Amino acid sequence: MAEITIVQAVNDALMEEMGRDEDVVVLGEDVGVNGGVFRCTADLFDTYGEDRVIDTPLSESGIIGAAIGMALYGLRPVPEIQFSDFIWPAFDQITSELAKMRYRSGGQFTCPMVIRTPYGGGIRGGHYHSQSPEVYFTHTSGLVVVVPSDAYDAKGLLKAAIRSPDPVLFLEPKRIYRAPKTEVPEDDDYIVPLGKAAVRREGTDFTITCYGAMVPVAVEACDKAADQHGWNGEVLDLRTLVPLDEDALLASVTKTGRLVTLQEAPKFTGYSSELSAIVAEKAIDVMEAPIRRVAGFDVPFPFTLEHVYMPHADRVLRAIEDVMTYE
Amino acid sequence: MTSTDMLQIIGESGQTVSEDETGLPPEKLVEMYECMLRTRAMDERMINLQRQGRIGFYVPSTGEEAAQVGSGMVFGADDWIFPSYRMPGTLLMRGASPRAMIANCYGNSEDLCLGRQMPVHYSFAEQNVVSISSPIGTHIIHAVGTAYAMRLRKTDAVAGVFFGDGGTSSNDFHSGMNFAGVWKSPCVFVCSNNQWAISVPFEKQTASESVAVKAKAYGMPGVRVDGNDVLAVYQAVSAAVARARAGVGPTLLELMTYRRGPHSSSDDPTRYRGDQADEWLSRDPILRFRKFLERQDLWSEDREQESSTRVKDELNAAIKEVEKLPPPPLDTMFTDVYAKVPKFLREQYEHLIETEGTGHEADPDAAFPL
Ligand SMILES: Cc1ncc(C[n+]2csc(CCOP(=O)(O)OP(=O)(O)O)c2C)c(N)n1
Numbered sequence: 132m133a134e135i136t137i138v139q140a141v142n143d144a145l146m147e148e149m150g151r152d153e154d155v156v157v158l159g160e161d162v163g164v165n166g167g168v169f170r171c172t173a174d175l176f177d178t179y180g181e182d183r184v185i186d187t188p189l190s191e192s193g194i195i196g197a198a199i200g201m202a203l204y205g206l207r208p209v210p211e212i213q214f215s216d217f218i219w220p221a222f223d224q225i226t227s228e229l230a231k232m233r234y235r236s237g238g239q240f241t242c243p244m245v246i247r248t249p250y251g252g253g254i255r256g257g258h259y260h261s262q263s264p265e266v267y268f269t270h271t272s273g274l275v276v277v278v279p280s281d282a283y284d285a286k287g288l289l290k291a292a293i294r295s296p297d298p299v300l301f302l303e304p305k306r307i308y309r310a311p312k313t314e315v316p317e318d319d320d321y322i323v324p325l326g327k328a329a330v331r332r333e334g335t336d337f338t339i340t341c342y343g344a345m346v347p348v349a350v351e352a353c354d355k356a357a358d359q360h361g362w363n364g365e366v367l368d369l370r371t372l373v374p375l376d377e378d379a380l381l382a383s384v385t386k387t388g389r390l391v392t393l394q395e396a397p398k399f400t401g402y403s404s405e406l407s408a409i410v411a412e413k414a415i416d417v418m419e420a421p422i423r424r425v426a427g428f429d430v431p432f433p434f435t436l437e438h439v440y441m442p443h444a445d446r447v448l449r450a451i452e453d454v455m456t457y458e
Numbered sequence: 459m460t461s462t463d464m465l466q467i468i469g470e471s472g473q474t475v476s477e478d479e480t481g482l483p484p485e486k487l488v489e490m491y492e493c494m495l496r497t498r499a500m501d502e503r504m505i506n507l508q509r510q511g512r513i514g515f516y517v518p519s520t521g522e523e524a525a526q527v528g529s530g531m532v533f534g535a536d537d538w539i540f541p542s543y544r545m546p547g548t549l550l551m552r553g554a555s556p557r558a559m560i561a562n563c564y565g566n567s568e569d570l571c572l573g574r575q576m577p578v579h580y581s582f583a584e585q586n587v588v589s590i591s592s593p594i595g596t597h598i599i600h601a602v603g604t605a606y607a608m609r610l611r612k613t614d615a616v617a618g619v620f621f622g623d624g625g626t627s628s629n630d631f632h633s634g635m636n637f638a639g640v641w642k643s644p645c646v647f648v649c650s651n652n653q654w655a656i657s658v659p660f661e662k663q664t665a666s667e668s669v670a671v672k673a674k675a676y677g678m679p680g681v682r683v684d685g686n687d688v689l690a691v692y693q694a695v696s697a698a699v700a701r702a703r704a705g706v707g708p709t710l711l712e713l714m715t716y717r718r719g720p721h722s723s724s725d726d727p728t729r730y731r732g733d734q735a736d737e738w739l740s741r742d743p744i745l746r747f748r749k750f751l752e753r754q755d756l757w758s759e760d761r762e763q764e765s766s767t768r769v770k771d772e773l774n775a776a777i778k779e780v781e782k783l784p785p786p787p788l789d790t791m792f793t794d795v796y797a798k799v800p801k802f803l804r805e806q807y808e809h810l811i812e813t814e815g816t817g818h819e820a821d822p823d824a825a826f827p828l
């Protein structure tokens with residue numbers, strides 16, 4: 132076992148998958164010689180050469196559009212969008228082309244690929260280096276959307292995504308890119324299956340759903356709830372947003388009867404709204420309190436006041452107190 | 459001229475190598491030079507503040523002062539500027555105050571953008587300098603729309619838009635150039651070709667022999683200029699602005715320069731490039747212009763000392779003042795999202811104050827990694 136960062140895990144997964152399958156190619160801005168602005172593609176250029184590790188011109192629609200053409204022909208591209216905030220020039224390619232290719236061609240053409248991109252706040256990046264764009268993509272049929280929360284998952288999920296027959300948007304939580312580290316088996320070709328949530332902390336009193344960089348915040352809030360009130364919460368790390376592990380969600384709320392959802396993206400029509408609707412539709416009779424959503428505010432991501440914007444453990448704890456004291 | 463020929467007026471030793479048609483009087487020449495000094499001093503100071511952790515991020519532009527100041531001098535008060543993030547000199551030349559720029563970098567209560575953006579993403583409505591955003595290239599087409607509006611309103615104003623070599627690969631470079639060609643827009647496209655887009659060199663950005671040559675396909679002239687020669691920059695931009703103002707149409711200018719420093723305070727260029735920067739040190743735009751001025755007895759070592767001391771003192775005084783200011787108040791997170799704060803946002807704000815009060819400590823460890 133080795134303790135590694137998410138950045139290292141992503142790098143290891145790419146290194147191993149490129150070694151396993153010569154159809155895997157990496158392309159994007161600064162991914163080659165520079166090894167990626169966050170170092171996720173470090174050493175790939177030296178190992179696999181410039182034909183498979185491609186520094187592209189500065190055009191996100193170009194990167195994704197070209198990757199679609201490669202995938203149609205049988206390659207397995209892993210394009211990087213430097214920050215998810217810069218994915219929008221490629222939105223048309225992703226939503227109109229990539230996500231619909233299989234469906235619109237009656238299954239004749241497919242575009243398996245993994246779009247990797249760092250997302251989220253907490254790094255003093257202002258709104259163009261901090262946003263959480265997941266719902267624009269979870270709303271698009273045909274895309275798998277994955278958000279790892281630690282190095283073990285980042286490696287296993289990325290490998291699974293690269294081998295998946297469907298296009299995957301792989302959102303990397305850059306706030307926890309370099310800390311904390313987690314244990315990952317060395318030289319082990321393990322996979323973390325797509326579409327499966329993980330229970331990070333078992334409990335019976337309430338459930339918190341979360342993903343990506345909010346997972347450690349949820350765990351901290353649960354610890355505080357245990358310390359301060361003796362309540363025993365369950366943290367459900369969704370890991371894959373589409374397809375959602377609905378069984379895991381319903382099993383947890385059936386056990387606890389109380390739900391707090393946590394996301395850093397703005398609240399209105401956020402991913403947690405869908406979770407709340409599912410629970411309301413399918414499990415309302417087991418619920419003992421109204422659902423509480425903890426989320427970012429419905430404002431553009433700020434720079435100086437980012438620490439006020441970002442959900443933190445005390446804010447989550449208040450939502451826990453609300454659902455636990457509801458009568 | 460072929461597309462790789464380059465307009466140059468001042469040679470590397472300060473001698474005149476082609477006819478100076480700028481008609482700039484001595485006091486304007488000195489004003490430009492002092493603005494270049496101010497730009498450089500500000501760069502050095504802000505990078506220092508960033509290293510000391512007093513501001514979170516900075517984008518240096520050392521070595522690109524002539525391109526910034528030479529073009530900044532040309533545009534009139536009614537013209538509009540759509541800047542990139544690497545051109546403080548243009549904004550200073552247009553009269554933006556260093557103190558306001560420093561406040562933006564601190565993102566505090568005096569920042570005109572209320573601390574909502576990262577450092578160097580300025581907005582100066584008073585100087586017709588339009589809000590800078592991070593996404594590359596998006597503003598290029600905005601300038602063309604504004605130029606159209608200027609004609610519809612029957613003004614003789616022009617729009618100037620600035621971007622880098624990387625920006626020429628963006629979708630909106632194509633849209634902007636194409637629309638402007640079709641509309642014969644009173645618009646001037648200024649590309650600072652500093653030869654790098656973070657780690658990507660010019661040859662990987664485009665197979666064109668130059669940026670200037672791209673103009674031809676859009677039906678407008680393209681001119682390559684020595685971007686480290688402030689007079690050549692001034693002259694080429696003046697001609698393009700005059701052409702736009704007269705209603706003849708747009709021009710694409712390519713200012714040849716070099717990004718001597720890192721892309722930003724988070725970048726480490728030793729990972730991807732050798733020491734070409736040294737070669738460019740000898741082509742320093744400030745040194746070159748100084749030699750030119752000295753040959754004409756417009757500048758001296760004494761004036762240099764006096765001027766750089768004054769500029770530095772001004773900056774230090776502004777920093778001292780700005781640093782004392784508090785962060786923007788909490789309600790600024792909720793204002794300006796819409797013209798009026800809607801009910802649901804008001805409720806979010808009130809809930810925040812009710813549950814968490816107004817005291818919030820920033821995380822001292824959060825630092826921008828790029
Ligand atoms: C659409 C978009 N993609 C990626 C980035 C990340 N990025 C910031 S600056 C930059 C390079 C820009 O190079 P250039 O246009 O030459 O300007 P320079 O930085 O050299 O002044 C990149 C890739 C971005 N800001 N916007």
Ligand SMILES: [Mg+2]
Pocket residue numbers: 622623624650651652653654655656717
């Ligand atoms: Mg450049």
